[in-house]
Amino acid sequence: MNEPATIKVESRPKEPSRTPREWIRKNLFSNTPNTILTFIFGAISIYAIRELLGFILSGERRWGAVATNMRLLMAQGYPANQFVRVWFTLGCLMALSGLSLATWRASGRLSLGKISTWTMNLGGGLALFAILAPISWASRLGWIIAAALFLLVGLSMWFGLRDSEKRFSGSVPTVWFTYGFLGVLVLSLWTVPYGHYAFVDGELIAETGRTVAMSTKLPFTVMWLILVGSYLIGTQVRQWIPIGRTKAVLIGLWFLSPFVLNWIVLRDPDFDYAHIASTDIPLALMFAIGGGLVLYLLSKPDLGEIGRIVAIIFLIFAIFNWVAAFFGWYPMLQKVRISFVLLALAALVAPNFAADKKTRLRFVASWIGLIAVSHWLITAINSPSTLKLQGPTYLGGFSLTLFVAVLTLLLSFPLGVLLALGRTSTMPIARVLSTAYIESIRGVPLITILFFFSNILPLFLPEGMEIAELAAIVTGYTLFSAAYLAENVRGGLQSVMRGQYEAADAIGLTTSQRTGFIVIPQALRVSIPPLVGQAIGVFKETSLVAIVGAFDLLRIAAYVVPSQTEFLGVKREGLLLISVIYFIVAFSMSKYSQKLEERVGLGER
């Protein structure tokens, strides 16, 4: 898809810059009540900051508990000798991020004026810290010098750009500014003595006064290099390969990454190659070739309704397989059942691909690709893991939080869109069913749903069928989140004009083509900002899985660390730290969504 010409927005003329004195008078002391407000709330802020700093820096706080347990908080009990897998996963995500940033040209530009303001603010913050924090006079002096340095740099930038024209037009790309900032952080790992804390074989290590361990600083440096390197590669790729194709490949990779990275890389399946050669590969070939042939036939242009009828028979058969499996009527591999469902769904959409030979062959090729990927993933998921674990799952802490959030969002998306379509459709029964589902789910708190799925769901399963605790939780969370997602998408669907439906009908599109090509793309475009808002909510509320027993970030900070004999009852430190982690993720996402909202508002084309 070609980029539309960017819409130039005439920027509002900037207010004439005032002298600091005028600024203070206008914003703090414009009249008597204002002055009183300034003094009262100024005092309150100073008191609050002082108390907070006092709390954080108090000698009673045991931040060592957090520092020592950092690995536990991030990846719980992932085997130390296999930790390279975690870094590999992170590296893949970094590489994808770098490539995507370059491909979508997501970078804006930061004006120099803004950067100098930030530097000055940082200096001011440091100065405030130096004055208010309960620290020794020597270190206070050090902090004041640092503050003065930042203030000086900021001021000299500001006044070096006295010419206000330059101040607002001179800029650097945001991406490079961010990379530089991250680079400084990584560099500090090598130079600043943060201290070396760890549990090694249950032995507590706490060496203050040295830099962090090599096993921390080296991987982070590599991560930074991958991020920057992949961005550079991405900028080059733009020139060789058509942008649309890169985007499609990247979207596919992003979609696959949670599955591949979690089940293949992190879980390291112990493949049984003999079984694979004897059963799995022949099965996959059978479905690829047999299914491909069927689909090639079904996409014949002059087939008419027979195609639909065959597809519906397929679908009934595919559903019946699952019912039979529930009752144990006849044995059938799970993989075969899934493949039949996929085949039935493909058969249903086949008439849309009925065209010349080339299109049909491409359709068959994507079917073969789908079979290859899905069979590979199913085999991997069903193989036992090679990891020797202490805990119940190999994921834990922040990695579990992220995994639950991402998986829930991915899985609830199609379901939510379907529910939204059902609720806005002209079919009364579908409407009643989706509305009842959405409203009853939205009426109850998430925690009750999670309890239902972790306690009660096993009661509903036939004998001999079990569901892992985590799978039950993700299922419940997905069903919950889908109801909210449906409401957001519904807003988008309702904003699609009636005329769009009519025009699509008038040129002869079928209902599914109309929905897929015309309605959903337009609806999703409108719903992007609320959907990002919902993603933030899903991320924040993953913390609830701690209550039903999953070892996520919150559970480790609030229950696991305080129960270690070395750090008995040390709870507030860990909670404060994870608050900061949650805040950083949620805040940056919400800032991004605000930006998106502006862009959606502007780019109405």
Place this chain on the structure above:
Amino acid sequence: MSAETAHTTRPDMIVCENVDKWFGDFQALKGVTATIAEQEVVVVLGPSGSGKSTWIRCINRLEAHEKGTIVVDGVELTNDLRNIEKIRSEVGMVFQQFNLFPHITVLDNVTLAPKWVRKMPKAEAENKAKELLEMVGIPEQASKYPGQLSGGQQQRVAIARALAMEPRIMLFDEPTSALDPEMIKEVLDVMRDLALGGMTMMVVTHEMGFAREVADRIFFLESGEIVEEGTPEHFFTNPTEDRTKLFLSQIL
């Protein structure tokens, strides 16, 4: 070319017989009966709310009529899914509000239906689309988005989009009503060319000049009924019905 000759020499394209249509308890069409022959250009006139838009929207079943019969190109409009598909791909429609798809380019707008409904290969569909855009006079706008075009250009793209399906009948639902005056002409010119090329057309419009010059026959609707029909000369110079006279006196 008079209605009689058109009728006797050419096969019927659209046959409506006693068509009734209700919206809730409001009857929009009351026993509309008319026959339109191939290559005939018909203009439908009438005050607003008279049911003219409803009528032509019934002809490609954007609205389902409730009583009577509509036969388009030998195919009766019923609940038969196959017939609906067939009619929709043979009847092109142009809307008052253009209704272009705003999220895809002009070229994609025009090629979408040929590719997915006519199952035309992509290259062929694009060539055809470019020809059509050339015909309506905006070949250079192919890669733009509809929102970047003027109203007149958008309406011409909408005509090209409808023509891309190679329809045998074109319906126009007030194609110029949402346009600024200076853009009306460019759209009417395209329509005139189309009519001269022998397309069967049914046009709801308020452009009396167009009606007088291009139409073979004019229908006058009021309150869902056909009050009068006839050639432009008959209609504009010598209407028989009082209601027609009143309408003409208000509008001319």
Place this chain on the structure above:
Amino acid sequence: MIQETPPQNYHHQKPPFYRDAIVVKWLFQLGALALVVFSLWFLASQARDNLAARDISTGFDFLSVDPGINLSEGIDTRPATGGRALWVGMVNTIRLATAGILAATILGLLVGLARLSNNWVVNKLGSVFVETLRNIPLLVQIILYGAILANLGDLSYDSGWDNWVIWSNKGLSIPRVFIADGFYQWAIFMLIGSVAARWAYKSRQRQHDETGRDTYPWIASLGVLGAFAVIGWFIHPIFGWVGGIFGAIGDGISKIPEEVLQAALSIIAVLLAGNWIRNFLRSRRTPGGSAQLTDDDKFRVIFSGVSAGLVIVVVYVVWPGLSSWMINSSSDLFGVLDDKFGNGRSGGPFGADRPEVIKTGMFEKYGPSGLTMSIGFAAVFFGVVFYTAAFIAEIVRGGILAVPKGQIEAANSLGMKRSAALRTVILPQALRVMMPPLGNQYLNLTKNTSLAIAVGFSDLVQVGQTVGNQTGKNLSVFAIWMLFYLACSLTISVVVNFFNVRLRIVER
């Protein structure tokens, strides 16, 4: 013009069913419905088998059995039956939600206004409050507040500020204003007073309209109300006889036979459905002829008929105890009212007390005089209040910013005072924008109180979880949770809708 009939073969071409748009549409829907019903039936039968295999009975009999649990706080900490325990949990949830909604609204309003302030310090403080609190998960906040409160000092006679506010690791205690003995009789007085006040307002308003003088209708009506309040404070026992009426009503209700109520409910359901169908059909009857029912219309008619049928099935078959339960509980309700309004209540309508620390045995604890919040209650309360207030602040800010600037300028140009402009022009318009999202936030707050389980406060979910684990009736408890929260959602949306409609009328 030649009138020509179309060839005969066009007529009565009925397409085969699989190509008929309407048949396909309904087949598809019935298929989906069958799938849903089948899955539900299948899961239910599976659950029944599993429960039977594990020797667990379903049903609600546990509601009347002693669950053998202690609750951390509430109107009854050692409930005698499961139902009583859940009731305690519900009361705790409602208390928490009501207090939370009030506090969050006030705090959110203040913070929202702060974010609109011209004062840089106030403005920034508001922004920091909002951005910090709404980006940290509520559960993390609740547990953090719980941890901080649990680390306060031990309770002693000099904790806190001079018996006004006392804090310790046993909780917070603040002065309390409570409803005393005579409140209900006084409330009747106030009811009459408000009618009188309304009359005073109207007559003053009329006077103003007639003469154009300033008649201050608001002040007059408030004065009338105040006078009633003061007089009622002293002479409210004269309404002691009202209790007797309620008692009589309660007795009357308890005498209604079960069958009568069942029949009445069924008849009401049938009449409502019939009335709806009749009105619907009438709206489809056209002057031009018979009503043309689309398949959608037919579905609506059938749906309302089926709903009425369902009500009858529920009343007679699924839950035959419903009607006796309704009779008993409403007669109980009137019994309670009899007691509250009855004779022999001579105390004042309100009382107030300061908190105190008392010592029983070895340990200090809070006396009953103050309003005491346990650590659990306080942690959840502060959690939901701060979290929701951050969202409400954004709603308030958005609502006020949504009022076009021209409105304020217009008010200024009319020479209105700033406060008058705010009250009569800006607030009504802003409120209209704010109301729906505000209602949503109230709903969220109510649902979020369920996180109390993390700090061990006995709300409905915590109690339900305990009772469920104790008796194995998790499924029944889940049903009660759903019903309770759906009822809460419904109540809040009804209230919000009421105000919404009121505001719209005010606007006209």
